[in-house]
Amino acid sequence: MQSKKCFIKIVYTLFLGIYSIGALEIDIRANPDFLFHKVITEKEPEGIVKTAPGFTLNADVNFFNFLSVGPQFNLYWISKNTTNTGYDAQLIDAGIALSGFYIPLSRLHLRAGLAGGGYTYATKFLNTETQKEEPANYYKFWYKAFAEAGFRLSPLITLIGGVSFNTHIMESDVIRQFTPTGNRFGAHLSVQFTFNTEKTDGITVNLAQDEPIFPLFARMYKENSFGTLTILNGESAEIRNVRISFRAGDYTASEMLCGKADLIKRNQSLEIPFYADFSEAVLNFSEEGQILGEVVVTYELLGTKKTSVESVIVPSYNRNAIRWTDANALAAFISPNSAEILEMSKYFVGIARDELRSGLNRNQQFAMYLFEGTRLSGVNSIPSAETPYMMYHTDSEKIDAIQHPFQTLAFKSGDYDDVGLLYAALLESVGISTALIPLAEDFIVLFDLGISETQAGALFSSLDSLLALGDTMWIPISSAYFKEGFINSWSKGVNAVNMALYNEENFELILTNDAWSVYPPSGLSEGKQVSDKPEALIVKKEVEKELLRYISSEFGPKIAELEDRIRTEGESVSSYNSLGLLYVRAGLYDQAIAVYTKSAKLKSTTAMVNLGNIAVLQKDFKTAKTWFSNALSIDSENASAKAGLERVLVELAE
Secondary structure, eight states, X not given: OHHHHHHHHHHHHHHHHHHTTSSOEEEEEEEEEEEEEEEOOSSOTTOEEEEEEEEXXXXXXXXXXXXXXXXXXXXXXXXXXXXXXXXXXXXXXXXEEEEEEEOSSSSEEEEEEEEEEEEEEEEEEEETTTTEEEEXXXXXXXXXXEEEEEEESSSSEEEEEEEEEEEEOOOOHHHHTTOSSOEEEEEEEEEEEEEESSOOOEEEEEEEOSSOBOGGGGGXXXXXXXXXXXXXXXXXXXXXXXXXXXXXXXXXXXXXXXEEEEEEOTTOEEEEEOOOEEOGGGGGOSSOEEEEEEEEEEEEETTEEEEEEEEEEEEEOXXXXXXXXXXXGGGGGOOTTSHHHHHHHHHHHHHHHTTOOTTSOHHHHHHHHHHHHHHHTTOEEOOOSSXXXXXXXXXXXXXXXXXXXXXXXXXXXXXXHHHHHHHHHHHHHTTOOEEEEEOSSOEEEEEEOOOOHHHHHHHOSOSTTOEEETTEEEEEEESTTGGGOHHHHHHHHHHHHHHHHHTTOOOOOEEHHXXXXXXOOOOOOOOOOOOOOOOHHHHHHHHHHHHHHHHHHHTHHHHHHHHHHHHHHOOOHHHHHHHHHHHHHTTOHHHHHHHHHHHHHTTOHHHHHHHHHHHHHTTOHHHHHHHHHHHHHHOTTOHHHHHHHHHHHHHHHO
């Protein structure tokens, strides 16, 4: 049959053309088919259902993982026993099929669609005039609807069963002898072969990063994405229950789940954020480097569990790198629990504990010992030649290099921010809260006095040198003038902040504890012992000198004023008590005792109680008992004297 050969040639040419297009998925189905048609005879005027065996061939090109289109060829043999002509016939369909398919389960394949085209009905008939057999070929249009369900033996082979409803448009009486309506039902079983014009590559993983990771923020990457992973399904079918994780040997503390998906269709990709549980090992990058890691993809392919491990390279900055996009990130450099910091702070605070003055704020005194001890260790603030603070901290596009506190201790110098962060780490290590203010030409470290504004008013002659943050008062320290000592750095810090406020400079205030909630301390340490600590006696003398400067400037004018008043106005209880209080606040206990003794001779119970309190501080409990008893002999209801005496009696009893 010429028409059949022509059709097969057209299908073959179309198939080759499709194959040459590129990466396509093609389903080939070849199957026996059966048409159930009604035949009308003289004996059966109502019609009788007959079966016509046939053959169907489909070549479907799949698009978008749910749509197929391709040629369809149907061939049916009509037995002469089922025609009124008394001759065999052939029904040949050629056309295009459009269908949609869905794979709800790994093994289940569903399809439904429409097909249509042209057909030829080829048979013979007896010419009554010539009494000869003559061929008859008729051409017209056909269409059908079909539905199928298949069981997937593998990604390549699917067993299919289906039904169809066929209609052939007829205008010939001869054809009507085959069936009076042209409508017929079909049923078929087939094997579907699925293949791809592109080679199957399994799972492919691509990593995209905007820039290398910052080792400083290693702990943050568990919750903050630093790139995008693209998972391409190059398997022979869709994959299900997909889980994607990342690991990098010693550079990760655990295998981190980055994402998961219920389904990734064939030749489709999934983009997920890239997370990692980096270990402290990444902080060993003293230079820029690369981390060789693995993306582990576990999935199911037609119910079979599979694992694909793909290597990726994660570029990394060095451990000192930072970009000033968010100044709160500086908190990550403040590692109060690193070995070097704890060693230094413990040493200096140990010196301070035996020298603390009760009249001065405790945090202030610890801060002075930490400051002066660090300065005497040789640490000094020197602008960096390569990444100067004043240039880099205002440019968020530049990668700055900031030293970790242990490095500043080792190098004995650093830029303003390096020294400031070291000082903040020392303060935090002894429980003193800190804050940071990066100014245009200075780096300010503030520490919390732990007292309210009202309490500060009783300890300081003026609050002009303090800053109120929240409910407590803070002292600002300049890092730029670190080498000039605590008092000068304090004064310069106050001036710098006031000038910035006056000029309405746009600056950030970073509360270390708040910033740690986003940027936890890196904890970087080399664990080396700090061997060049200054001698305790030298530290004491230097702090004492700074204290005298502070006392002289803070209390000197008021002390001089009261002494002058006593000389001009004569002795008075109020003047002596006020002067004694100033001496106590300044830590000058010998002078305070002398003044309070004069006031006690004037029968001042307040002076007697204060003398008793000073004696308690000096562990002289017998003298303290005498003064509290003297106060009660004058005022038996004096609550302070009662409480003091009870405490002293307990101490003496022990």
